[in-house]
Structures are given as structure tokens and as C-alpha cells.
Amino acid sequence: MAEDLYQTLGVSRTATKDEIKKAHRKLAVKHHPDQNPDDKKAHEAFKRIQEAYDVLSDDEKRAAYDRYGADFEKIRGTGYQPGSGGSAGFEGLDMEQIFGNRGRGGGGDAQFNGFSDFFEQMMGGGAGPQRGPQRGAPRQVAPQPGATIRHELDLPLEVAVRGGKTEFYLQTGESNEKIAVTIPPGVETGSKIRLRERGGPSPNGGPTGDLILLIKVMDHPHFRRKGRNLEVDVPVSVAEAVLGAKVDVPTPSGTVAVTIPAGTSSGRRLRLKGLGVKNRDDSVGDLFVVVQIEVPESIDDESKKLIEEFAERNPMVLREDLSF
The missing domain is CATH 1.10.287.110 (DnaJ domain)
Structure with a gap:
């Protein structure tokens, strides 16, 4: 059967x-x-x-x-x-x-x-006129295309956002083939890139199959991707948060100076328009700077007195409405 x-x-x-x-x-x-x-x-x-x-x-x-x-x-x-x-x-x-x-x-x-x-x-036999090859004649087999191969390609976030050339190895038989590919800007996890005739060979002289790259964007140590927008945590000192300051922030387009307004609290989001991920229609998402106030792990006695004096001169009501 x-x-x-x-x-x-x-x-x-x-x-x-x-x-x-x-x-x-x-x-x-x-x-x-x-x-x-x-x-x-x-x-x-x-x-x-x-x-x-x-x-x-x-x-x-x-x-x-x-x-x-x-x-x-x-x-x-x-x-x-x-x-x-x-x-x-x-x-x-x-x-x-x-x-x-x-x-x-x-x-x-x-x-x-x-x-x-x-x-x-x-x-065959008495089944009527034959329109294909006659019995006994060599069978003509049409060339068959090679198999389509799928390969998961890990990309750093910066390459996925900016685009550019990257190389990877693909196992073909018993050897590894080095392949170079140009990544368009803005690809994301789940995107597919087709490389024509870079897949499996034909079994009988037909065209080589295609290679489909399945994109997987790796995590970045500092930046997070939210659709077409990017987020980055930027540490600032107590003095910078209280008095305001200008700090350098890296972006996909280069480093820019960002103004930290005086009196900024930790967690405040500052929007940098047009410095995110590029769309296919050439529009660009935004970059959000998330302020994170860092305090020293230890201070000297004189600094402690100054902080205590500062607290006395600048009383704040912080947890009055805090409830469960």
C-alpha cells in the first residue's frame, strides 16, 4: 500500500x-x-x-x-x-x-x-493515443529548481536600525560558506530577506533555489526598540538633575547634546524627534531619553551636612498620597 x-x-x-x-x-x-x-x-x-x-x-x-x-x-x-x-x-x-x-x-x-x-x-498499452513520450523511449524529466533554504540571521540592534553590510556562515553539505548581505535600514525581528539562487542546488540541472534569511534582532545593552521608536536610559548626577545640564547622548545618527532641565526627576522622558528607526516611507521614529538620577554610594561628613542643610532649606512632600 x-x-x-x-x-x-x-x-x-x-x-x-x-x-x-x-x-x-x-x-x-x-x-x-x-x-x-x-x-x-x-x-x-x-x-x-x-x-x-x-x-x-x-x-x-x-x-x-x-x-x-x-x-x-x-x-x-x-x-x-x-x-x-x-x-x-x-x-x-x-x-x-x-x-x-x-x-x-x-x-x-x-x-x-x-x-x-x-x-x-x-x-500504456491499449489506453489510447499517447500524448507524452512513447513507451520504451527515455523519460524526459524537466529540470527542477533547488530547494529553498531558510536561515535565521541574528543582527545587532545598530545594524538593524542603520542597515549596512554583514556577513554570516551557512553550512552547505560538509563545509561552511561565507555569505555577505546588505541589510536595509529598519528591519525588525520577523523580517525576511530573500537571496535569489543562493539556496540548494537543483537535483537535475535546474536553477539553484533561494535562500531566505529570517531576521532576529538581538538585545542592546543600553537601547530598547519600541516599534519605530528607541529608548535609552541616561544617568545624571544629583547636581545635574537639580541645577540642569547638557549631556552627550549617542543616537543612530551620531552623538547629540541633550538639555536636562533644572529640577528633573528620575524617570522623566525627553523626546528627541526624528532620531529613532527609519521607516520604509523614509519617515523616522523618535528617540526617548529616560533620565536616571545616580547618587554616590558613599559621601564624606561635610557633604552629609550640606545634604541635611539642603533638605531643611528645601522641604518636599513626597509620599502624602501614597496608598494601597
């Missing part, structure tokens, strides 16, 4: 197209000939995976497979032999409905993928 296509991909018969796509992607990478050059079982598994995905990823083919799948097995078991004449066992089985025009030979054997042997058995 032929293996069930759903079992081949390891999904249920109610699986969504997205679940089928993810299952195919995972299995194709695992069993790809490039990853298993000397493993014939892996090659066969890769072929079955591709055949199953070809049917289950197509709504019309999948519906027909769900309806006629059992009939496929019955037809294989009828004992029908090519050249015997007639078409016993095929009544009610509309091949065009199942595979579109390809079911009538319009696309050649290469269009049938893993079902080619089955169609050869059906269309």
Missing part, C-alpha cells in the same frame, strides 16, 4: 496550508540531498516529501486526493497490466479533475512528479 501523503509530511488530514508548508520545510531541510550526499534513503524520503507537498499544497489536487485516494490503491490492486486493453477500474475517475490539464498528458511525465509510474501504467 502506498504511503499516505499526510503521513509522509507528518500532518493530520485537517492540517491547514500553513501547517503543511511548515512540515514540508522542516522535512525538506532534514532530508535534502545536499545534507545527505551518500544517504539513498534520505534521497528517497526527499522525493516522497516533494511529491506529497506538490499535491497537498494545491487546493484542487488536495480535494481530489481526499476524495479518490482510496481508489488509487484499489486501481493498483486490480492486476491491470499495460497493453491489456480497456480501462477496467478507471470508471468514474476523472484525471483532469484531479490534476488539471496535466491529468491528460498536457504537461509531460515531469509534471506528474511521484505519480509518474502510476500514470505510465494507466496510459
Whole structure:
């Protein structure tokens, strides 16, 4: 009995197209000939995976497979032999409905993928005029594109925000290939970058597959990204917070001098417009400076007296409304 296509991909018969796509992607990478050059079982598994995905990823083919799948097995078991004449066992089985025009030979054997042997058995002998290659002639297999490879690429926040060139290593077979790529400014975690013809090689002379980079932006020790805006904690002294000051703050566009207003409390947010993350429409988010007042861990006796005097001369009501 032929293996069930759903079992081949390891999904249920109610699986969504997205679940089928993810299952195919995972299995194709695992069993790809490039990853298993000397493993014939892996090659066969890769072929079955591709055949199953070809049917289950197509709504019309999948519906027909769900309806006629059992009939496929019955037809294989009828004992029908090519050249015997007639078409016993095929009544009610509309091949065009199942595979579109390809079911009538319009696309050649290469269009049938893993079902080619089955169609050869059906269309051989007395099955009528043959529109594909004649029996006994070499089978023409259309060049197949290489597999699409997906690779997660970790990017520092500054590269994701500013853009620029970066390099990474991709394992291909038993070696690591060094690849350079230009990152557009403003990418974020979940963004995808497609590199044409940098994926898996074709198994039979077709075009090389594509490489899709899945972007993951790493955390920064000081800056935080909030959509198109950035936040940074800037430490200031007690004197700077009380008296006001100008402090240098790094931004994606370079260092700028930021005015800390006199009487600034810890946690105050100062907005620097247009110094955040660049959008695709060339608009730019903002940078928010979050003031953090730092106090010395220890002070001398004279400084303590000055602080006490300062507190007496500047009384404050801080916790009057504090409640649970």
C-alpha cells in the first residue's frame, strides 16, 4: 500500500496550508540531498516529501486526493497490466479533475512528479493515443529548481536600525560558506530577506533555489526598540538633575547634546524627534531619553551636612498620597 501523503509530511488530514508548508520545510531541510550526499534513503524520503507537498499544497489536487485516494490503491490492486486493453477500474475517475490539464498528458511525465509510474501504467498499452513520450523511449524529466533554504540571521540592534553590510556562515553539505548581505535600514525581528539562487542546488540541472534569511534582532545593552521608536536610559548626577545640564547622548545618527532641565526627576522622558528607526516611507521614529538620577554610594561628613542643610532649606512632600 502506498504511503499516505499526510503521513509522509507528518500532518493530520485537517492540517491547514500553513501547517503543511511548515512540515514540508522542516522535512525538506532534514532530508535534502545536499545534507545527505551518500544517504539513498534520505534521497528517497526527499522525493516522497516533494511529491506529497506538490499535491497537498494545491487546493484542487488536495480535494481530489481526499476524495479518490482510496481508489488509487484499489486501481493498483486490480492486476491491470499495460497493453491489456480497456480501462477496467478507471470508471468514474476523472484525471483532469484531479490534476488539471496535466491529468491528460498536457504537461509531460515531469509534471506528474511521484505519480509518474502510476500514470505510465494507466496510459500504456491499449489506453489510447499517447500524448507524452512513447513507451520504451527515455523519460524526459524537466529540470527542477533547488530547494529553498531558510536561515535565521541574528543582527545587532545598530545594524538593524542603520542597515549596512554583514556577513554570516551557512553550512552547505560538509563545509561552511561565507555569505555577505546588505541589510536595509529598519528591519525588525520577523523580517525576511530573500537571496535569489543562493539556496540548494537543483537535483537535475535546474536553477539553484533561494535562500531566505529570517531576521532576529538581538538585545542592546543600553537601547530598547519600541516599534519605530528607541529608548535609552541616561544617568545624571544629583547636581545635574537639580541645577540642569547638557549631556552627550549617542543616537543612530551620531552623538547629540541633550538639555536636562533644572529640577528633573528620575524617570522623566525627553523626546528627541526624528532620531529613532527609519521607516520604509523614509519617515523616522523618535528617540526617548529616560533620565536616571545616580547618587554616590558613599559621601564624606561635610557633604552629609550640606545634604541635611539642603533638605531643611528645601522641604518636599513626597509620599502624602501614597496608598494601597
